[in-house]
Amino acid sequence: MGHVNIFKTKSKEELVKLYGEFLKVEETGFFDPETDLGGIREIYSCDFGANTTWMLQIELTHAISDLWYEENK
Numbered sequence: 001m002g003h004v005n006i007f008k009t010k011s012k013e014e015l016v017k018l019y020g021e022f023l024k025v026e027e028t029g030f031f032d033p034e035t036d037l038g039g040i041r042e043i044y045s046c047d048f049g050a051n052t053t054w055m056l057q058i059e060l061t062h063a064i065s066d067l068w069y070e071e072n073k
Contacts, residue, residue: 003047006040007063015064022060 007015014036021037031038031053041056048055 005059005063006043007060008066010063012067015060015067018060019064022057 007018010018018037018040021032021035024035025031025037031041033039033042037056041052044056045052
């Protein structure tokens with residue numbers, strides 16, 4: 001089976017928490033392996049290698065955007 005966007009399986013509340021963790025990554029410059037986002041990063045690293053952070057950001061913001069779109073269309 002191919003790659004699955006893990007963020008598409010998350011609830012609105014989970015996405016809010018994950019995005020908060022992502023903002024912390026932007027502030028500190030590293031992923032804390034003790035956070036949910038840090039665990040997801042480990043999973044994504046198997047699929048994307050050097051592009052892990054880039055793909056994680058794209059897929060997280062895509063899932064959030066899809067949720068926003070469904071609530072506002």
